[in-house]
Amino acid sequence: MLRVKDLHAKVEEQEILKGVDLEVCAGEVHAVMGPNGSGKSTLAQVLAGKEDYEVTAGSLELEGEDLQEMAPEERAHAGLFLAFQYPVEIPGVGNSYFLKAAVNANRKARDEPELDAMDFLKLLRERATLVDVDEALLRRPVNEGFSGGEKKRNEILQMAVLEPRLAVLDETDSGLDIDALKTVAAGVNALRAENRAFVVITHYQRLLNYIVPDHVHVLLDGRIVRSGGSELAHELEEKGYAGFDGARAGA
Amino acid sequence: MTAGADTRIGPYLELFAGRGAGSEPLGTRRQQAIERFEEAGFPTPRDEEWRQTNLGPILRPRPVPASGRALGDGVALPFLYPGCDRMVFVNGRYAPAASSPPQGVTAFSLADTAGPGSDLLAEHLGASVDGRASCSADAGVHPFAALNTALFEDGAAIGIPAGTALERPIQVLWLSAPSADAAAGDNGAPVSIEVSFPRLLVVAGENSQASVIETFAAADPAAGGYFVCPAAEFVCGAGSVVRHTRLQADAVGAFHLGFQHARLDRAAAFDSSSLAFGGALVRNDTVALLDGEGADCTLDGLYVLAGSQFTGNHMRVEHRQPHTTSHQLYKGVLDGQARSVFNGRIYVHQAAQKTDAKQTNRNLLLSKAALANSNPQLEIFADDVRCTHGSTIGRLDGDALFYLRARGIGFEEAHGMLVHAFAREVTDKATFEPLRRDLEARLFASLNGVRSNGQGG
Numbered sequence: 001m002l003r004v005k006d007l008h009a010k011v012e013e014q015e016i017l018k019g020v021d022l023e024v025c026a027g028e029v030h031a032v033m034g035p036n037g038s039g040k041s042t043l044a045q046v047l048a049g050k051e052d053y054e055v056t057a058g059s060l061e062l063e064g065e066d067l068q069e070m071a072p073e074e075r076a077h078a079g080l081f082l083a084f085q086y087p088v089e090i091p092g093v094g095n096s097y098f099l100k101a102a103v104n105a106n107r108k109a110r111d112e113p114e115l116d117a118m119d120f121l122k123l124l125r126e127r128a129t130l131v132d133v134d135e136a137l138l139r140r141p142v143n144e145g146f147s148g149g150e151k152k153r154n155e156i157l158q159m160a161v162l163e164p165r166l167a168v169l170d171e172t173d174s175g176l177d178i179d180a181l182k183t184v185a186a187g188v189n190a191l192r193a194e195n196r197a198f199v200v201i202t203h204y205q206r207l208l209n210y211i212v213p214d215h216v217h218v219l220l221d222g223r224i225v226r227s228g229g230s231e232l233a234h235e236l237e238e239k240g241y242a243g244f245d246g247a248r249a250g251a
Numbered sequence: 252m253t254a255g256a257d258t259r260i261g262p263y264l265e266l267f268a269g270r271g272a273g274s275e276p277l278g279t280r281r282q283q284a285i286e287r288f289e290e291a292g293f294p295t296p297r298d299e300e301w302r303q304t305n306l307g308p309i310l311r312p313r314p315v316p317a318s319g320r321a322l323g324d325g326v327a328l329p330f331l332y333p334g335c336d337r338m339v340f341v342n343g344r345y346a347p348a349a350s351s352p353p354q355g356v357t358a359f360s361l362a363d364t365a366g367p368g369s370d371l372l373a374e375h376l377g378a379s380v381d382g383r384a385s386c387s388a389d390a391g392v393h394p395f396a397a398l399n400t401a402l403f404e405d406g407a408a409i410g411i412p413a414g415t416a417l418e419r420p421i422q423v424l425w426l427s428a429p430s431a432d433a434a435a436g437d438n439g440a441p442v443s444i445e446v447s448f449p450r451l452l453v454v455a456g457e458n459s460q461a462s463v464i465e466t467f468a469a470a471d472p473a474a475g476g477y478f479v480c481p482a483a484e485f486v487c488g489a490g491s492v493v494r495h496t497r498l499q500a501d502a503v504g505a506f507h508l509g510f511q512h513a514r515l516d517r518a519a520a521f522d523s524s525s526l527a528f529g530g531a532l533v534r535n536d537t538v539a540l541l542d543g544e545g546a547d548c549t550l551d552g553l554y555v556l557a558g559s560q561f562t563g564n565h566m567r568v569e570h571r572q573p574h575t576t577s578h579q580l581y582k583g584v585l586d587g588q589a590r591s592v593f594n595g596r597i598y599v600h601q602a603a604q605k606t607d608a609k610q611t612n613r614n615l616l617l618s619k620a621a622l623a624n625s626n627p628q629l630e631i632f633a634d635d636v637r638c639t640h641g642s643t644i645g646r647l648d649g650d651a652l653f654y655l656r657a658r659g660i661g662f663e664e665a666h667g668m669l670v671h672a673f674a675r676e677v678t679d680k681a682t683f684e685p686l687r688r689d690l691e692a693r694l695f696a697s698l699n700g701v702r703s704n705g706q707g708g
Contacts, residue, residue, distance in 0.1 A: 048657045051649075076659030088654040092672025101668065102658035109659065141672075158658060 007058035016042040018222035034219035044170040048082040077109035079165030083155040090142040127160040131187035149180035156187040173207035185210030205237040257292035276373035284400035312444040324349035332685035335422040343447035357410035396510040399482035406450030413456035420462040428470035429477035451483040455491035462494040469502035483511040487519035495523040517543030525552040534563040541575035552581040553677035556589035563592040570603035579610040585621035596628040606636040
């Protein structure tokens with residue numbers, strides 16, 4: 001589904017990604033783990049098409065289509081979803097209005113009929129229940145004044161409503177207490193499906209106790225230095241990232 | 252500057268000479284006003300308050316009273332809100348057939364100076380504008396307010412009796428329908444310009460409540476240059492609550508130099524929203540005098556500009572008594588080569604302890620060539636006050652734009668959503684549903700205009 005090959009990317013003349021390879025198939029959950037500054041969030045932003053990042057080499061494909069040729073909205077239309085590490089507050093735009101605009105923009109791009117207010121509301125209520133989001137949040141402006149946990153839950157709600165093929169979760173666990181973490185993980189697990197894949201980017205192993213990955217990758221200094229099964233996350237938890245320096249040297 | 256040096260005032264003095272000062276109670280005031288105007292002349296670029304307002308295109312052509320051309324009352328219909336009492340003026344003249352003045356209220360056309368409201372006029376009209384009773388030392392004479400007092404032919408006077416709460420808003424429509432074939436001179440510039448001087452007086456008695464909606468509009472939104480020079484006075488009695496909306500939706504080529512003045516007595520509340528959508532050159536000068544303990548004034552505004560439009564808002568809020576509060580929120584959206592000026596002066600007199608004043612001006616620039624000026628000016632002579640001001644001039648938040656696009660919303664739609672969200676903070680204040688819907692529609696239309704106009708610049 002997702003094929004990243006030898007991806008190099010820089011921001012403000014500084015090279016952050018130095019040759020990332022990653023292949024994700026439908027139905028799989030991949031975890032990308034790494035310390036601060038290893039390039040995790042850059043990878044997420046490059047996938048979603050943030051213009052501040054420049055891809056200098058390598059390729060990005062979603063379902064065989066070249067993502068680099070696509071605007072951020074076109075990537076969404078193709079089924080890509082990024083749950084932001086720092087969801088943006090948008091005063092004056094109602095959460096539910098925003099979600100309806102997003103759903104219908106995607107449907108329109110895919111030549112599907114747009115949802116009317118009633119059908120959308122039904123969908124929204126159903127998904128809000130699924131990911132345990134209070135309806136009061138739907139009436140407020142997008143993320144404005146939301147707590148850290150509310151913002152992350154709102155990201156998961158958007159994912160549930162937009163039904164992406166590939167969801168990239170960028171440190172969705174950061175700033176969450178254990179209860180919020182469980183809620184968010186339960187939301188993600190509820191959305192796991194054969195035709196959907198996840199890339200879960202995280203600093204800590206903790207989230208992976210609740211969202212159990214099929215594959216774990218260690219990102220260090222802009223490269224994936226090791227890949228393995230879910231046991232790799234536990235190894236990381238015990239040894240820390242320092243233990244992988246040797247692997248980097250050999251890579 | 253000496254009067255003799257300003258040749259631009261001649262045609263306006265002739266307009267006055269042609270009609271005369273007229274009968275009392277206004278005759279003396281009109282005479283005094285034209286004398287003050289003659290003495291002061293029109294502002295020049297050397298006048299600090301007028302430095303950025305280019306009066307050339309307004310003052311070069313010869314002024315011709317718009318009221319010379321009558322129009323059918325029907326032209327007003329598209330601009331009227333259901334559920335309102337209303338007074339309609341077309342080309343500066345009262346249109347009684349299109350009007351339905353409120354009951355239980357003194358409301359009359361100013362052409363009728365001998366009518367039942369003459370006491371109201373004698374006591375209030377022009378008594379506090381023109382810099383006379385109004386301002387502290389440096390406020391001076393407002394030349395266009397003086398011109399309005401001297402030259403207005405008609406207007407609306409509304410007196411709300413003490414203790415009366417009006418349930419229905421009063422809409423005052425000032426409709427311009429300029430001649431389509433303005434003569435052009437050798438260089439293509441018009442030789443004459445149709446001018447009108449709308450005048451509004453609102454006197455709210457003690458503990459009364461009213462909502463007044465002023466609409467400035469053109470029968471043809473694509474009409475060429477005409478000049479509207481309105482003045483409005485609000486006299487807010489003790490404990491009164493006056494809501495005011497000033498919708499400026501003139502034709503794209505119009506010139507609009509407005510002056511409004513509010514005087515608030517003890518515990519009075521004046522809540523005014525000024526929305527500027529049209530016009531080539533628009534300026535609105537607002538003076539609010541908090542003249543009684545506990546008076547509370549809210550002045551909000553929005554301007555949405557594209558092309559080479561210019562809008563200036565010049566505010567002067569004077570706290571003269573203790574425990575008075577004022578809140579100002581002005582927001583601007585500018586595209587193309589549009590320019591705006593916000594001059595916000597808050598003057599806290601020595602007696603006005605416990606003043607609470609807040610002023611915010613936020614500008615959103617959508618093009619490189621657009622230019623917003625924001626000049627907060629605080630003059631504080633009391634020591635126990637809270638005065639804050641904030642002013643921002645910025646561009647659209649790139650992170651927010653990316654966030655919306657990452658959810659599949661296209662660039663144009665995402666851009667529109669964000670600009671709209673910025674502006675609607677002011678339009679959302681309208682609680683009267685037909686007004687709110689109209690403001691929403693105008694905002695939407697003018698933002699779309701901003702987008703399409705902006706693409707060339």
